[in-house]
Amino acid sequence: MKAGVVVFPGSNCDHDCYYALNSILGINTEYIWHKEGSVKGFDLLVLPGGFSYGDYLRCGAIAKHSPVVDAVVDFAEKGGHVLGICNGFQVLTESGLLPGALIRNKNLKFICEYVSVIVENAKTGFTSYYNDGEILNIPIAHMDGNYYIDEKGLNDLLENEQVVFRYCDADGGISEEDNPNGSVYNIAGVINKKGNIMGMMPHPERCCEPLLGGNHGYYLFESIKNFLKGA
Amino acid sequence: MKVKVEVRFKEGVLDPEGQTILNTLNRKGYDFVSDVRVGKVIELEVEDGIERYEQKIEEICHSILANPIIEDYRIIY
Amino acid sequence: MKVKVEVRFKEGVLDPEGQTILNTLNRKGYDFVSDVRVGKVIELEVEDGIERYEQKIEEICHSILANPIIEDYRIIY
């Protein structure tokens, strides 16, 4: 398989995603420049974290107008697998590939720390190496990670098992207290109905090695690598 | 000439910045304020002859300046 | 009743957000736009009888809503 990491001006987790995919998981990986109009030959696209276009106007709002995003949309519509992490998740909601929107954290501050999230759906291509109900220790680092969706939208998500990760406490308990940013239903990550586009605020690429304090993120990449094996 | 666009959260979407300002105001004793909503105002400097551009400005607002899932906009000429 | 306050960068102060939006608009072919400035609009819901509060609202703008060193504000009743 071959993975591509999209680079927008202002992306700053592009190197980290590349390192995780290429050096740690041994996946053949290339960068894709935002002015590229085509993404042929890739099996997985990763939209990395950072501040595309300075996050001016709204996070992800300007990146959505890059030529590469048209190509990403096309790729996704044809069933290609896309993972948006943090700013990448924001780009996916802005461009309508995933439902909902990400607004300013309820405390209005940037938050960088390890949090606990519970795996709500381990049946996706991105999460098959986890178990339902498993608790992951994984870092977040964002200013606008407060997931918003209206009630009807939320019901749709629940009905179709599209909520993949939720913020929780160390034992998996879910309350407002363990919701770092104010997200509706403590949502930390969602997937589209078809199961090929996932967005998440936590950074799996930051916890792929014990040296950095944890490797729970490793298994997410291992899942998708295995899922796309032979592709 | 200038065109102003006001973008703000739809009713029903929580506005954390507005809430924080409201709390500050009330804490400081300005209790005649009962709600605060924060939005953006984007001022565009455009060529004269606005009639020609009205549709395009609408397009800009819809596709770039506002996110219709959470925001409303208003164009002020 | 509602009072609106517009806050924006003073003339001459760099507005990186406005510049970035301008570049995007031009790149997308909206080249009739020659400048963009971004500000905030803050809507306060206040008790009726605004006359009593005018001075306090001025105070709020000056000390909380705007940063007079880099921003100007305008109150719209």
Add this chain to the structure above:
Amino acid sequence: MGVYEKFKYPGVNLKVAMEMGLKEDEYKNACDILGREPNYIELGVITAMWSEHCSYKSSKKHLKKFPTEAEWVVQGPGENAGIIEVDGDICACFKVESHNHPSYIEPYQGAATGVGGILRDVFTMGARPVCAMNSLRFGPLNNDESVHLLEGVVSGIAGYGNCFGVPTVGGEIYFHETYQKNPLVNAFALGLVDRDKIFYAKAEGKGNPIIYVGAKTGKDGIHGATMASEEFSEESESKRPNVQIGDPFKEKLLLEACLELMQTDYIVGIQDMGAAGLSSSSFEMASKSDTGVELDLEKVPVRETGMTPYEIMLSESQERMLLIAKKGYESKVKEIFDKWDLDAEVIGKVTDDGFVRLNWNGEEVANLPAKSLADDAPVYDRKYAEPENQSQIKNFDLSSVDDPGGYPAILARMLSNPNIASKKWVYRQYDHMVQTNTVFLPGSDSALLRVKGSNKGIAVSSDCNGRYCFVDPYEGGKAAVLESALNVAVSGARPKAVSDCLNFGNPEKEGVMWQFVRSTDGMSEACKILNTPVVSGNVSFYNETESKAILPTPTVVMVGVLDDINKRIPSFFNKRGSNIIVAGN
């Protein structure tokens, strides 16, 4: 009509020069060097260049005593940042710098642009920044002003560093009443660079083009360097320059474009535009290389119409660089900056006559000898003397402190003191993990980074106890070096070199100057004994408001190298049942 009539620049005499900030003898000295009176633009340039901030005129003499050499030192003081060897060809490039005055005026932007400035210092040398730190001082948190400053500064640092994508991996923060109207914001950055890819501020090769890259020039911070060299007063409030606004997004693009350019062989030298903007960058490049430069100021990209040559020379707009390309490669350079959507404009060329010549639409508006202005900048041997009440301060009677009632109460009081309490509120706002190198997160004694492609690690700690320094500046200076070295050492790393930021009051006062001299004596002593040379640093004087000086605060940032990242030692208890051993006395 010539430029001088057009822009109505006043004639120059001693009075005008003094109003701008030059001292009488400095003005005379300038006239001697030129062999004539300077014109108005020249005067502005000289005043900025000779400001305390740019010229180190009060500190130069004393900084000489720092040890600056060791086998592993690749670049000592005098460049944009210092460089040491980490592992073979992999080198670390670092520096700490103050942004105190701007942060008091506008905490968010002041701190943000402080971070931006130090990052540029590091990447102008070819290094990709891999971590940032900061050392902060505020008044006690019992009043709105301090809270406002703290919140603004912390979010400014976060706003800039997070967007730029450099992890802010640690720092220190301390509260004391003397910082109430003089908060300190010292920003540190460290980058990695290969030994053969280090770049210098060289303007060599007659006829080589001088290219301006990055953001456009606006009226930001004109005379900022001069302001940073004065005490705060009502009057300086009114002279306040336009606040500089940082654009971390643009800086990130500038970083990527510069590093991409540095992989080519199109360029000869590069220098960031920091304090005193185009003035100091062009002079430094010309004087260091014994060449000259000629600039056509009307070609400088500007943000506003109607900017004058004077304003262009003194603007402190952020996110700009000056680079010298090889002749014939102009369009290649432009191509790279185009790719990153940045301006790149040829604004002049290198000459060989030793002068900096400034033109405006063909008219020569200034002509200054580069080397003599730089080398003959004033140097002061300021008087210093121990303050009369120093022994009283030193012989403070500890028994006069009230006893809160037993150890539990003492512990509770200590832990609730903001100086000792957890700093999580601060570092939670900083992205401290981006780039996936941070092995010890904030909350540890020192930050520890792994170096991709090497087995080694880099440990960094920033420390200074201003109260020690106040009681005994000599011992305090020593202690600052020692504390930071110990913090680095307990992670398992060997302390290697220091960058320092010397924050003091008004050096024209003998007591303040005494604190400065004694602190730096102490630091030198400790650095010599530990064999940790000083490779970069910065001096910030005039940290006084209404004649009250801050505590002497010589911030020390120690950088150490851990030979095997697997042999690191965390600073927390790891297992129940471990033995606890106290070492030392």
